Structure formats: C-alpha cells, structure tokens
C-alpha cells in the first residue's frame with residue numbers, strides 16, 4: 001500500500017475572505033469534491049488549538065514531531081533544503097553576500113544584498129577554502145539563489161545562542177557576533193563567527209568575480225552577513241520509525257529541509273518553483289512516477305499562501321481551482337485509489353483579509369481503501385466541520401502511514 005500526502009500551504013480561510021465564504025468554499029473543485037465523496041473529512045489544528053503556526057513548526061507537527069520539543073529555528077531546515085549535509089548538533093545560519101567598504105578598519109555595510117548578485121556559486125569555493133582549523137571547527141558554505149546562502153558549523157562546544165553579524169541596516173559596520181547566554185560554547189561560537197567574517201572579507205575582496213563586477217560598476221559581493229543561528233535538532237526520521245521509503249516534491253527550500261530532516265529524499269522536478277508560477281501538472285506527473293519507487297510521498301504546494309500574504313482572495317481562489325484542475329486532474333488520471341491512501345490538507349490557515357497565518361483549524365481529506373467514508377461530498381472548511389474524522393491536532397503522516405499498516409505498535 002502506498003501513501004501520498006499533499007499539503008497546500010496556507011489553504012485554510014475565513015468566511016470574511018470572499019463575502020461570507022472562504023476562498024476554498026467559493027472555488028470550483030470537482031476533483032476534490034469527488035475525493036471527498038469517496039473518503040472522509042475532518043478539521044486539523046496544525047499544532048494544537050489556539051497556536052498560530054509557522055510553516056516549519058506546522059510541518060514538523062504534521063510529520064508527527066512535537067515542535068515545542070524539537071524546534072530550534074528555521075536555519076537548519078533552510079540549510080538542509082538547499083542540499084547541505086547537516087547533522088544533529090550542527091549550528092546553521094542563513095547567509096547573505098553583501099557589499100562593504102573598509103573605513104578605519106571597520107567594514108561598513110553599503111548593500112545588504114550585494115546588488116542581488118548572480119555569482120554566488122562562483123564565490124562559494126573561495127569561502128569554503130577559508131581555514132578555521134586553528135579555531136578547532138569545521139564549516140561548510142553553500143550559495144543558493146541570488147545573494148543567499150547558508151553556513152553550517154560543526155565541532156565540539158558550539159552554541160546557537162549567538163547574535164547575528166547582519167546589522168539589518170546599511171551605513172553601519174558589520175555587527176560583532178555576541179554570546180546571548182553565559183556559556184563558554186556561546187562565547188567561542190561568537191569568536192568563530194567574527195574570525196570567519198574577517199577572513200571571508202579577505203578572500204572575497206580581491207576575488208576575480210568582484211574585480212569583474214567593479215569593472216561593470218556593480219557592487220561587489222565582498223562580505224557575508226550571517227543571521228538566524230539554529231542548532232540542528234536530533235530527529236528520528238519517520239522513514240526509520242515506520243520502515244518506509246519516502247520522497248518529497250516541493251519548490252521551497254524550507255519544506256525540502258523539513259522533509260530531509262524527516263528522512264525523505266528530495267526529488268528534482270523542473271518547473272516546481274514554490275510560488276504561484278509553479279507547474280502543478282509537472283508535480284503531479286512526478287508524483288505518479290515516484291509512487292512506483294517509494295512507499296510514502298509528500299508533495300508541497302506553496303501558492304495559496306503566497307496569494308494570501310498578497311491579500312488577494314481572488315488569486316487564492318483561482319490558485320485553489322488550478323490545484324484541483326492541474327494537480328488533481330493529472331494525479332487522479334493515473335492513481336489507483338484501491339492501492340493508495342491519499343491525504344490532502346493545508347499546513348495552516350492564512351486568511352487574505354489578515355495576510356498572516358492564523359490558528360484556525362484547516363480542512364483535511366483522507367481517501368483510500370481503509371478509510372471509512374462519511375457523508376460529505378464537497379471539500380471545504382464547512383464540509384470538514386461535519387466530516388467523520390472530527391477535529392484533531394497535527395500528525396497527518398502517522399495517521400496516513402497507519403492506514404497503510406506501516407509502523408510500530410505501542411504496548412503489548
């Protein structure tokens with residue numbers, strides 16, 4: 001038996017979204033309605049009632065982890081999500097290439113994004129050539145899109161209780177990292193960051209990429225700003241706990257990162273951009289292919305949350321209709337629902353009226369041979385409130401895998 005979980009980010013809404021109805025309620029969704037008629041609906045509090053979820057904490061909860069126990073910040077998941085090797089105990093940072101000017105020995109930030117340079121990959125090698133062995137620490141840096149990247153520190157006696165070197169403004173010096181707690185590990189980590197920052201400037205300032213940018217009158221990427229220190233939590237992969245092979249199809253790095261932390265392989269799907277332009281049919285085709293190789297597949301679709309943050313209720317409704325037509329239309333054309341358990345939900349509610357995540361529960365749909373059907377025949381928040389699954393908190397992945405008879409028994 002196979003399992004597929006599809007999460008539409010920020011799917012849930014409020015009756016204030018579109019004149020007395022949510023975007024999902026107003027949307028024309030014949031494929032989802034057909035699944036609702038075959039399966040069962042319920043409402044999920046992504047973390048627990050009244051907790052306003054972030055996308056990372058809600059996904060941890062959906063995967064069966066308790067975010068109050070394991071969550072340490074988004075940095076580790078971002079680093080994992082861009083393909084870095086990150087182990088439990090590593091300290092991760094988000095990094096920006098920036099432009100600085102040296103004045104009286106200080107490095108003054110003049111552009112926090114170095115003109116959104118495109119040559120991060122060319123500069124990556126120079127950064128990774130920096131020697132920190134005198135400080136007893138290993139590190140790895142990876143450039144991602146534009147000026148962005150991530151840094152992972154590995155070694156004994158490190159701490160994430162350190163302040164950012166990113167001053168978050170221009171015209172001021174790169175900030176000195178400081179210990180945020182009274183510990184030798186925090187002081188030592190701050191010293192390492194300050195040494196790394198200086199050495200990064202030394203290798204970047206005369207780099208051929210930056211000489212070329214100077215000739216083109218573009219701001220050089222001659223410094224790295226670090227922020228959001230987070231230690232990688234020790235998580236038991238769900239693939240290990242349930243004895244399954246799992247994979248993930250997603251555009252956004254954060255979701256790929258949570259999936260990797262949970263033991264899933266991240267599949268490369270051209271056109272899966274993680275925004276409103278994403279190729280939903282390509283994602284569905286990739287999902288159908290992957291289901292022959294994996295027991296469990298997690299598909300993340302970011303669009304509804306983007307439209308919600310843009311406070312554009314019509315765009316959210318339109319994107320939900322695209323999910324129904326392009327994603328589910330393609331998926332259901334090739335899916336044998338007698339051999340697959342499917343779950344569709346959101347990771348939280350994002351009402352376009354507020355443009356922010358809210359704690360309201362989200363609708364959940366389960367479908368497959370082991371699911372007891374209920375009387376619902378429409379997929380929406382309102383229908384989900386009358387669904388046979390009732391209301392529960394998170395843990396979609398454990399429920400889905402249990403319907404497929406994967407996983408250990410608790411007790412005798």
Ligand SMILES: [Zn+2]
Pocket residue numbers: 009010054055056305347348
């Ligand atoms: Zn989200």
